[in-house]
Each structure stands twice: as structure tokens, then as C-alpha cells.
Amino acid sequence: MPTPVKSLDNMNKNLTNEERALREQAEEGVIPDRGRESRMEKPAIMTKNAAAGRYWKKILERMDGLVILDDLDSDALGVYCVMMARYENQCKLLSLAAKQLKDAKDDPQAIADAAAKLDAVSGKMQSLERNILQYAEKLGLTPSGRVRLAQKRAQAAADAKADPDGDLFGD
Numbered sequence: 454m455p456t457p458v459k460s461l462d463n464m465n466k467n468l469t470n471e472e473r474a475l476r477e478q479a480e481e482g483v484i485p486d487r488g489r490e491s492r493m494e495k496p497a498i499m500t501k502n503a504a505a506g507r508y509w510k511k512i513l514e515r516m517d518g519l520v521i522l523d524d525l526d527s528d529a530l531g532v533y534c535v536m537m538a539r540y541e542n543q544c545k546l547l548s549l550a551a552k553q554l555k556d557a558k559d560d561p562q563a564i565a566d567a568a569a570k571l572d573a574v575s576g577k578m579q580s581l582e583r584n585i586l587q588y589a590e591k592l593g594l595t596p597s598g599r600v601r602l603a604q605k606r607a608q609a610a611a612d613a614k615a616d617p618d619g620d621l622f623g624d
Contacts, residue, residue: 479607496531504538521593
């Protein structure tokens with residue numbers, strides 16, 4: 454299990470002034486500036502999926518002003534939005550299965566069928582939840598994901614400063 458990440462404000466380890474400056478700079482914006490706004494385009498996987506479109510719009514609105522996602526992240530964000538839409542559908546199915554279980558008072562067969570549906574939907578939801586959280590972490594949609602992205606950027610900047618010719622021989 455990886456070590457928990459911390460933002461610079463919450464760190465208590467000793468950093469040199471240069472390391473601290475690099476870390477601060479990395480935390481300001483996680484993606485390098487390309488000199489233009491990112492052009493996030495909905496991927497084809499989201500076609501005819503209104504719920505995924507709602508999630509897409511909501512996430513981009515919430516991230517307005519943050520420089521975390523880039524054009525290259527459109528597909529991953531699209532898959533995340535589709536998973537969120539599937540999760541929404543699974544929640545509805547779970548609610549229906551719970552209602553069927555409640556309505557099947559004296560019929561043992563109906564109780565068994567409703568319990569089986571409830572169990573199947575619950576398992577699918579747990580799997581989706583795991584995948585959703587993994588995508589959110591990788592996309593920087595969680596606090597620890599954002600800090601981890603900043604750490605990687607600061608480390609890359611420090612490595613480039615330490616040996617500017619280090620990439621010449623493909624090491």
C-alpha cells in the first residue's frame with residue numbers, strides 16, 4: 454500500500470528551500486501550461502448517454518479554474534462519467550430489489566428471488582464503486598490524487614534541474 458500523500462501545508466518533514474519551492478510550484482497547477490485552455494471533448498463512449506453527459510458537465514463546472522485535466526484525459530473522464538451513470542442505474546435497481554423484498558412478505562419464492570436480485574445488484578455496485586474511486590484517484594478528482602499529481606510534477610522538475618542532460622542516453 455502506498456504511503457499516504459500530504460499537501461505541503463500538512464508536511465512536517467524537512468525540505469530544502471529548493472525542494473519546498475518546487476513543491477509549491479507543482480501544487481499550483483498539476484499539468485504544465487500548453488499556452489492555451491484545454492479543449493475537453495466528449496468521447497464517443499458517451500454518445501446517447503444523458504446521465505453521463507450530466508456528470509461530464511458537472512465535473513467540468515466544478516473543476517473550472519483548476520489545471521488538472523488536459524485534452525488527453527477526455528477519454529478517461531468519459532469512462533468515469535459512464536461508470537457514474539451506470540452506478541446511478543444500479544442504485545435504482547437496488548431500490549427496486551429492496552422494494553420487491555419488502556413486498557414479498559409471505560411468499561418464500563418471491564423472497565428468495567428478491568434477495569438474489571438484491572445480492573447481485575449489490576455486488577455489481579461494489580465493483581463499480583472500486584472502479585470509480587480508482588478512476589477518480591488517477592484523474593486527480595480526489596484530494597489525495599491531486600497531491601500525488603503535484604508530487605510527481607515536483608519530482609520531475611527536481612530531476613530535470615539536477616541533471617538537465619539525463620535523458621540524452623535513454624537511461
